[in-house]
Amino acid sequence: MVFSGMLQACGGLPRSRGCRMARVMKIAIAGAAGRMGRALLGAVASADDLALSGALVRPGHPAAGQDAGLMAGGAQGVSVSTDPRAVIAGCDVLIDFTSPAATLAFAGLCAAAGRPVVIGTTGLSADDMERLRAHAALIPLVVAPNTSVGVTLSLHLLEIAARVLADADAEIVESHHRHKLDAPSGTALAMGRAVAQARGRRLEDVAVYDRHARREARAEGSIGFASIRAGEIVGEHRVLLVGASERLEIAHVADDRRVFAEGALRAARFVYKAPAGLYDMRDVLGLR
Ligand SMILES: NC(=O)c1ccc[n+]([C@@H]2O[C@H](COP(=O)([O-])OP(=O)(O)OC[C@H]3O[C@@H](n4cnc5c(N)ncnc54)[C@H](OP(=O)(O)O)[C@@H]3O)[C@@H](O)[C@H]2O)c1
Numbered sequence: 001m002v003f004s005g006m007l008q009a010c011g012g013l014p015r016s017r018g019c020r021m022a023r024v025m026k027i028a029i030a031g032a033a034g035r036m037g038r039a040l041l042g043a044v045a046s047a048d049d050l051a052l053s054g055a056l057v058r059p060g061h062p063a064a065g066q067d068a069g070l071m072a073g074g075a076q077g078v079s080v081s082t083d084p085r086a087v088i089a090g091c092d093v094l095i096d097f098t099s100p101a102a103t104l105a106f107a108g109l110c111a112a113a114g115r116p117v118v119i120g121t122t123g124l125s126a127d128d129m130e131r132l133r134a135h136a137a138l139i140p141l142v143v144a145p146n147t148s149v150g151v152t153l154s155l156h157l158l159e160i161a162a163r164v165l166a167d168a169d170a171e172i173v174e175s176h177h178r179h180k181l182d183a184p185s186g187t188a189l190a191m192g193r194a195v196a197q198a199r200g201r202r203l204e205d206v207a208v209y210d211r212h213a214r215r216e217a218r219a220e221g222s223i224g225f226a227s228i229r230a231g232e233i234v235g236e237h238r239v240l241l242v243g244a245s246e247r248l249e250i251a252h253v254a255d256d257r258r259v260f261a262e263g264a265l266r267a268a269r270f271v272y273k274a275p276a277g278l279y280d281m282r283d284v285l286g287l288r
Pocket of ligand 1: 030031032033034035036037056057058059061097098099102119120121122123144145146147148260
């Protein structure tokens with residue numbers, strides 16, 4: 001694929017003095033004023049091969065019209081916009097960490113404009129995924145409820161562990177900050193799905209989300225979920241595989257949102273070169 005835009009980073013130096021034209025991929029961020037949006041603004045600013053081309057917020061947002069970099073450390077020369085069509089038209093890849101409704105709308109605009117998209121938004125329903133799948137005939141999309149490289153590796157390891165320890169009871173405990181709306185987290189669900197699929201089951205058939213309403217012993221093969229919401233915890237996931245006489249735990253702790261931003265940029269570099277289709281972080285890391 002040919003870069004649709006090329007930014008020069010020579011600072012006016014003549015080529016004879018070692019100046020090389022740098023090819024820079026243009027990244028736009030939807031949800032730029034959010035927690036992840038700000039982490040992404042910072043990560044793009046420190047990546048040599050990327051440049052910010054657009055920062056999208058909701059109409060009426062106080063940051064609209066300001067320099068986007070002011071939300072994350074320093075000016076970047078790009079004004080915060082409320083116009084998704086213009087932002088998408090001006091980018092090579094859109095990175096979207098917003099809400100399911102906004103994500104579906106932006107993905108539709110990306111499909112119409114022929115722009116790849118990385119979706120980090122969680123809480124997408126099965127119907128939402130079907131709608132995104134329809135766009136995958138036209139554009140490449142990475143849908144990643146957790147863009148951390150460590151979490152992606154954990155999913156890979158979990159599949160192996162759940163298959164080998166086929167009879168172990170699986171329980172998943174996740175902790176997040178007090179602002180998070182969905183529970184269990186998208187990552188916890190992905191981990192549950194990995195365990196269920198490794199055992200030839202559907203998560204829908206074995207998941208237990210609430211033990212308060214019923215008084216009954218643990219069902220064979222079930223997968224229990226517990227969610228903690230407190231303070232500013234960035235994200236912790238612990239999967240317990242408990243057998244009769246031994247226990248395996250696979251845990252991942254994110255210390256800084258930057259880990260998700262760096263993973264999203266890795267996904268952007270992947271999706272920019274990928275043919276149309278629906279991908280996840282395992283595709284990005286070559287773990288298929
Ligand atoms: N994939 C991952 O690794 C990962 C990691 C962390 C978080 N997440 C997910 O990413 C999403 C965002 O997380 P966050 O912590 O950054 O949340 P946040 O701080 O609430 O940020 C979300 C941003 O999206 C904006 N937004 C919503 N609808 C919009 C629209 N129609 N147009 C423009 N902007 C819109 C919100 O604006 P308003 O405030 O004006 O509504 C807000 O600034 C959540 O689904 C979260 O679970 C994923």
